[in-house]
Amino acid sequence: xxxxxxxxxxxxxxxxxxxxxxxxxxxxxxxxxxxxxxxxxxxxxxxxxxxxxxxxxxxxxxxxxxxxxxxxxxxxxxxxxxxxxxxxxxxxxxxxxxxxxxxxxxxxxxxxxxxxxxxxxxxxxxxxxxxxxxxxxxxxxxxxxxxxxxxxxxxxxxxxxxxxxxxxxxxxxxxxxxxxxxxxxxxxxxxxxxxxxxxxxxxxxxxxxxxxxxxxxxxxxxxxxxxxxxxxxxxxxxxxxxxxxxxxxxxxxxxxxxxxxxxxxxxxxxxxxxx
Numbered sequence: 001x002x003x004x005x006x007x008x009x010x011x012x013x014x015x016x017x018x019x020x021x022x023x024x025x026x027x028x029x030x031x032x033x034x035x036x037x038x039x040x041x042x043x044x045x046x047x048x049x050x051x052x053x054x055x056x057x058x059x060x061x062x063x064x065x066x067x068x069x070x071x072x073x074x075x076x077x078x079x080x081x082x083x084x085x086x087x088x089x090x091x092x093x094x095x096x097x098x099x100x101x102x103x104x105x106x107x108x109x110x111x112x113x114x115x116x117x118x119x120x121x122x123x124x125x126x127x128x129x130x131x132x133x134x135x136x137x138x139x140x141x142x143x144x145x146x147x148x149x150x151x152x153x154x155x156x157x158x159x160x161x162x163x164x165x166x167x168x169x170x171x172x173x174x175x176x177x178x179x180x181x182x183x184x185x186x187x188x189x190x191x192x193x194x195x196x197x198x199x200x201x202x203x204x205x206x207x208x209x210x211x212x213x214x215x216x217x218x219x220x221x222x223x224x225x226x227x228x229x230x231x232x233x234x235x236x237x238x239x240x241x242x243x244x245x246x247x248x249x250x251x252x253x254x255x256x257x258x259x260x261x262x263x264x265x266x267x268x269x270x271x272x273x274x275x
Contacts, residue, residue, distance in 0.1 A: 002054065002056055004056055004058075005023050005056075005057040005058070005245065007168075008170070009059060011061075011132055011135040018038040019038070019039040019042075020039075020238040021039065031218065031242065032218045046144075049163065056259075057165055059241065061167070062133050062137045063165075064154065064269040065268075066112035066124065069098075072101060073097060073101070083142065087138060087142040089138075095128050111126055114270070120169050120272040120275035121171065122172070148163055150163065151270075152164065152257075164259065166245065166259055167271065172275065173213070177201065177205040178201065184236070184237070188231075199228050202236065203219070203227055217239070247260060247273065248260045259273075
């Protein structure tokens with residue numbers, strides 16, 4: 001069985017806010033959570049990815065910027081060139097460029113969106129606050145590339161190696177079970193009993209395979225308690241990304257060379273698994 005990972009990412013990891021990786025294996029419709037790894041730096045993140053010779057991972061961060069934004073800024077439109085250009089830019093410069101773009105647009109249409117944002121219900125990847133997904137892309141994609149990962153749909157097939165990186169989004173999967181009900185918060189004042197119940201409901205649905213993905217999550221009692229008690233939801237989000245990675249692995253095993261990504265996806269913007 002191939003090694004799978006799901007990653008809840010932070011663009012500024014440290015003692016208070018970790019990057020969390022859920023490692024696991026899938027056998028048909030059953031997915032086993034092997035371990036949770038918490039990392040406090042980007043270097044530790046890249047090292048963790050490099051510590052295994054092969055894996056298929058679902059990462060909770062955007063892999064690309066909206067084509068509309070890239071073309072407006074006259075940046076390279078080949079994905080790897082665009083990422084290199086973007087990664088070389090300091091965050092304050094990114095913020096100023098993106099803010100100027102938004103300021104020039106009418107109310108209600110400030111941000112440019114990727115094609116995947118609508119069906120996934122995700123934030124625009126150029127957003128630099130609440131959540132700062134633009135900075136997650138800026139920090140995360142270069143770190144994953146440094147680990148030798150291959151990005152299906154964004155890189156040519158001749159670049160493929162034994163580490164496969166796919167964009168995941170835990171909120172999309174959580175909404176299938178909970179609707180608009182919140183299950184997490186980094187704010188201790190908002191870590192309520194209602195959110196604890198929602199996490200338990202979500203975990204139970206994953207164990208029973210009660211999502212359109214159909215994957216049944218296998219947990220130990222200790223793992224189940226740990227996921228429920230993590231009020232930030234970071235560990236549970238990593239596991240949700242792991243479930244999406246397992247779905248992509250199953251799609252590939254059935255002959256889909258794109259791991260479930262649509263053939264018509266924009267090779268600059270990227271796509272969220274299952275959107």
